[in-house]
Amino acid sequence: MKNVKWNTILDSLKLSEFEKARDCLRSVLIKTELIHSRIFSNESGNDVYIKPENLQTTGAFKIRGAYNKISKLSMQQRQRGLIASSAGNHAQGVAFAAQKLGVEATIVMPKTTPLIKVDATKGYGANVVLFGDCYDEAYAEARRLEKEKGYVFIHPFNDLDVIIGQGTIGLEIIQELQDIDCIVVPIGGGGLISGIAAAAKILKPDIKIIGVEPEGAKAMKVSMESNRLVHLDTVDTIADGVAVKKPGDITFSIIKNFVDEIVTVSDFEIMESFLVLLERHKLIGENAGVLSLTALKKIKEKNKKIVCLVSGGNIDVVTISAMIDRGLVSRGRLFCFSVELADKPGELLKISQLLADANANVVKLDHNQFKALDRFMNVQLEVTVETNGHEHIRQIVKVLKNDGYNIMKIY
Structure with missing residues (x-):
């Protein structure tokens, strides 16, 4: 080790x-x-x-480790200012603790960090530097600034x-x-x-x-x-x-x-x-x-x-x-599929009735003849329905297939 x-x-x-x-x-x-x-x-x-x-x-939870660490720093260490690297939560913990304890803090965060975390960190009074595409790149930049500026580094986990x-x-x-x-x-x-x-x-x-x-x-x-x-x-x-x-x-x-x-x-x-x-x-x-x-x-x-x-x-x-x-989608609560229908009156009504009988609530329909393989004879219908789980989806698929519809699952 x-x-x-x-x-x-x-x-x-x-x-x-x-x-x-x-x-x-x-x-x-x-x-x-x-x-x-x-x-x-x-x-x-x-x-x-x-x-x-x-x-x-x-x-x-990050407030716990950050506050415990910063509270143990000497007055001389606090006067140097703090620096940390974080994808978001450690940043807010350090910023909050620094503000409470009267210490200046700079936080290096990846450019990909959600805006809510960046804004929250700034809201606690910290200076935020956006650098790199992941935590490890932000960490390297924070370490560089530590040496250049003489900051005290507050590690997010290895301390x-x-x-x-x-x-x-x-x-x-x-x-x-x-x-x-x-x-x-x-x-x-x-x-x-x-x-x-x-x-x-x-x-x-x-x-x-x-x-x-x-x-x-x-x-x-x-x-x-x-x-x-x-x-x-x-x-x-x-x-x-x-x-x-x-x-x-x-x-x-x-x-x-x-x-x-x-x-x-x-x-x-x-x-x-x-x-x-x-x-x-x-x-x-x-x-x-x-x-x-x-x-x-x-x-x-x-x-x-x-x-x-x-x-x-x-x-x-x-x-x-x-x-x-x-x-x-993961819980089987939304089901999206496509099916080709004959381009004639009543086809859309027919499939809508089958879905209604199967207790599938239609959320969205896209009726587009230009997506069909044979756009002069057929229309492609893309349907999103609200469902009650994966077993319900299997029942819907069975109902449609029994009525002659060959469907393709999208999600």
């Missing part, structure tokens, strides 16, 4: 350190009590609770004070639900799960800790399987908050010793979880924030008490709209 001694890390991960961080954070945190989820419990076969860190002041701050979540979960069996946590660079796993295992050694990464950004899982830190060439996921090419050496070491399992989920599955959380719990989670809920179907255990951490909810309205549409 390069430049990191495990004994030094272990000495820092003591219950007293987590308790000090909890006391330090008490004045700036919103209490995020567990929410029992009937829908996720029923779908997973477990007793599922949500830890809604998306309800924190900055919209994510023990940050990790301990995030770990206060573990204390809160076990205090509230003492007979818990498992905690499921999103993984980006690994700071969040490192802190939670260490704190939780101190209090309850037999608890299971499961990490979750997107399939397109699974740097920690690959590193664990390789037994060494692995730098991914590229990352590709809608979960921008965890799109990290290389995890930290400190977090890698802690995860290796305290985390029991890491699972991966697809972007399509993330969209589905986003929709269920929004529709059934009236909670908004960002793409990275709902990873833990998405992983529930991948967990082998049944009839266990599981807490899923919704780590953040900073997502812009345009993305929310797109996520809802995609989530509806």
Whole structure:
């Protein structure tokens, strides 16, 4: 393990350190009590609770680690000013903490960062620099500015004070639900799960800790399987908050010793979880924030008490709209298909009646003779209908085929 001694890390991960961080954070945190989820419990076969860190002041858990770290800086360090790199949530945590503690902060964010996160960071008084297309490029630029300007760098995950701050979540979960069996946590660079796993295992050694990464950004899982830190060439996921090419050496070491399992989920599955959380719990989670809920179907255990951490909810309205549409498709709530009809009166009425009889509510129709293979004889009809799940879609397809229609599914 390069430049990191495990004994030094272990000495820092003591219950007293987590308790000090909890006391330090008490004045700036919103209490995020567990929410029992009937829908996720029923779908997973477990007793599922949500830890809604998306309800924190900055919209994510990152305020914990950032505030704990900055509060420990000396006056001389604070006078130099702070710099951080972030895809959004760490940026707001650092900006908020810096403002509260009277310290100037500069945040380097990828150019692809959602506008809501950029504006929120500026709103806490930080200077924002947009650089690069992913977190790792923003990180490199922040490190360059650190040397050039003499700033103090606040790492988003590979820092023990940050990790301990995030770990206060573990204390809160076990205090509230003492007979818990498992905690499921999103993984980006690994700071969040490192802190939670260490704190939780101190209090309850037999608890299971499961990490979750997107399939397109699974740097920690690959590193664990390789037994060494692995730098991914590229990352590709809608979960921008965890799109990290290389995890930290400190977090890698802690995860290796305290985390029991890491699972991966697809972007399509993330969209589905986003929709269920929004529709059934009236909670908004960002793409990275709902990873833990998405992983529930991948967990082998049944009839266990599981807490899923919704780590953040900073997502812009345009993305929310797109996520809802995609989530509806994933859940079988929207069905779009095309079919060629004879170009004569009554054909459109006939297929509309079949759909009505099948209880499919038409959302959109596109009746276009120029799309048909034989535009002089046929008309291509593209139909989007509201449905009640995948079984309902199969019934609609069967009804149409039984009546002689050869349809092509679009989504």
